[in-house]
Amino acid sequence: MTKYEKPMVIANDELAEGVFAASGCYTVTATRHQEPQTGRVNVRFQVNAHHDASHTCDVQYLTLNFTKPVQFISTDAQGAELVSPLSKDSASNTIVLKLTYHNNRTDNIGIGDVTVFGDGDVDVSSASMTDVSN
Ligand SMILES: [Zn+2]
Numbered sequence: 001m002t003k004y005e006k007p008m009v010i011a012n013d014e015l016a017e018g019v020f021a022a023s024g025c026y027t028v029t030a031t032r033h034q035e036p037q038t039g040r041v042n043v044r045f046q047v048n049a050h051h052d053a054s055h056t057c058d059v060q061y062l063t064l065n066f067t068k069p070v071q072f073i074s075t076d077a078q079g080a081e082l083v084s085p086l087s088k089d090s091a092s093n094t095i096v097l098k099l100t101y102h103n104n105r106t107d108n109i110g111i112g113d114v115t116v117f118g119d120g121d122v123d124v125s126s127a128s129m130t131d132v133s134n
Helices: none
Strands: 019-022 026-032 040-051 060-074 081-084 092-099 108-119 124-131
Touching: 026 060, 026 124, 040 060, 040 124, 092 108
Parallel strands: none
Antiparallel strands: 019 026, 026 040, 040 108, 060 092, 060 108, 060 124, 081 092
């Protein structure tokens, strides 16, 4: 059994918008695919993560913090499972996904279709990824 620990997230205001320097071995960026809209809609995000470490890993937690509550809809990310909130019916400012990429020491992950439902101007306020030890 692996115990989930909430990752520490450090937002770096000096970097370009949507770029976050997370603790641990990943740098994660999250950018919205579409312009802000009015009303409640599906909003799709591009999430990129760069692994910079001397180890490999096979399981990750991706944490996305949003400016407004959203409901997770879908992603084709490898092995994706919704960890938090426990139900897709629940709206939350934080979504945690478990992923199963085999990451070599300096691999890049690109996820083009993280889709949530919420206000059309919602954005990601911070993003991070952490390894889960097997
Ligand atoms: Zn790592």
